Amino acid sequence: MVYTIPEVGTMSGLLTDDQRLETPLGKSDKKRRLRLLDYTAEPTWVFGEEYILQQGLSRQTNCSHSIKNKLAQNEWLRERFQPRITLFMDERHFNSSEWERLEPFPSPFGWMALNFSVVKEAVSLLPRVAKQDILAEGPRRQSQNCVTCAVVGNGGILNQSRMGQEIDSHDYVFRANAAITEGFQDDVGKRTSFYCFSGHTLLGSLENLEQNGYKPAIPQGEETKYIHLAETESDYEWITALSQNNEIRKGSLGLPGLRPRAYFGETFTMKKYLVLHPDFMRYIKARFFKSAKLRGPRWYLYRPSMGAILIMSALHLCDEVNAYGFMTDGYHNYSGHYYDRVKKPLVISTNHDFFLEQELWKTFHRENIIRLFQG
Structure with missing residues (x-):
């Protein structure tokens, strides 16, 4: 089930009360958090699969082997x-009806269990x-018709x-985490068009x-x-502090007095900043990353890895x-990261499902949807 975003500035009335239907506990009680x-x-x-879609068709392309053109054959x-899914949030994407729609997730x-304000x-x-x-409408390095992207894992x-x-x-290079x-440079290149992170992964990587x-x-660079993944309430506090060039008020992320703008350089502006929409995250989880971990008591910790989010955004x-530095069948033959000074095993995070992701990349590679570097 999908619905389209109204014209700019008219986000109200997307769902009626009748559409706030049955929950696992019975009729939804909007007053109880x-x-x-x-x-x-x-x-x-x-x-669960009501998403904001963009008006009209997605970009038409003359690229003969575009991913969009391959959809018809697969x-x-x-x-x-x-x-037509909405990838990025902006100021239009919050009001009381949107809060009610997104609070169950x-x-x-x-926005379940987050602070409204x-x-x-x-x-x-x-x-x-x-x-x-x-x-x-961005630049092209290889072809006037095809937008080529390299997604680089670690x-x-x-x-x-x-x-x-x-x-x-490539026309664009996507990176995440340590990056x-x-x-x-000889192994991973030097360009970064898009850097994807959450507050936690950025600080942890540093x-x-x-x-x-x-x-x-x-x-950093011109x-x-x-691309920011807002995965906790602290990330929303981060966004506010970054926008206003202030310190995070609550001292979240374990660092009182943290000033997010300090990490992005003197030439940073919010025009260079994108925040992933929760609809996009829920959509890729439901349709591509439906892990068995969601059936356990710590289901709420699970999310696709930052690398998985990068590949799906690029798609x-x-x-x-073209994807480089991702988990392949021979992953145990390599260190966890290309920058490790000594060989270390890949750490299998409990909040991700790397093996599910690995199978998806193999499927995409086999079906010629992406090209996966396999050594």
């Missing part, structure tokens, strides 16, 4: 892929995204790969880099834009996607 611990597994809602993907898939303030400060298809398979020049030859390039003797910094924005 929903709590994660009320459920022993992921709750199923009849409105029944499995055609049933799951929604090219835990962050980053919605914190979310409202943050979203209201986000600049409008004029076109969700943000690459439609896997040890990239060490000594000599893929750097190939990665940088260190200095000293590894701490990891420093502990391993590297300069703790995220990608080309670089940022909705690009004509051609």
Whole structure:
């Protein structure tokens, strides 16, 4: 079930009271705040696949081998892929009806158990995204017709790969987490068009880099834009502080006095900042990453990995996607990260399902939807 976003500035009335239908506990009680611990597994809602879609068709492309054109030949993907999904939030995407629609889903898939005022303030400060298809009018390096994208993970398979020049030859380069390039340009390239993170992963990656003797910094540059996954209430506090160039008021993320703007350089503006919409996150989870972990008591901790989010974002924005540094069948032959000074095993995070993601990348590669670098 889907619905379309009204014209700009008219976000009210998207759902009627009759559409707030049955919940696992019976009729929804809007006055009682929903709590994660009320459920022993992921709750199923009849409105769970109601998404904001963009008016009209997605970008038309003359690229003969575009992912969008391949949809018609692939029944499995055609049933799951929604090219008009809203990827990015802006100031139009918060009001009381949207709060009610998204409150039944835990962050980053919605706003369950978050503070109404914190979310409202943050979203209201986000600049409008004029076109969700943000690459439609961007530069081309390889072809006038095809938008080519490299999505670069941090896997040890990239060490000594000599893929750097190939990665940088794409129109756009997506990276996440540590994303260190200095000293590894020959293997991973040096360009970063989009850097994807949450407050937790950004700070954790910087701490990891420093502990391993590297300069703790995220990608910066004229080309670089940022994609933020708001996975906790702290991320919404981060967005507000970043927008206003202030310290985070509550000292969240374990660092009192944290000033987010300090990580992005002196030339940063909010025009370079994008925040993933909860609908996009819920959509990719429901249609591509439906893990068995959602059936357990810690269901609310599960989410696709940052690398998975990168690939899925690129699939909705690009004509051609090539993925480097992701988990393959031979992952145990490599260190967890390409920048590890000594070989370390891949850490299998409890809040991700890397093996589910690995099978999806293999399927995409086999069906010629992406090209997966396999060493």
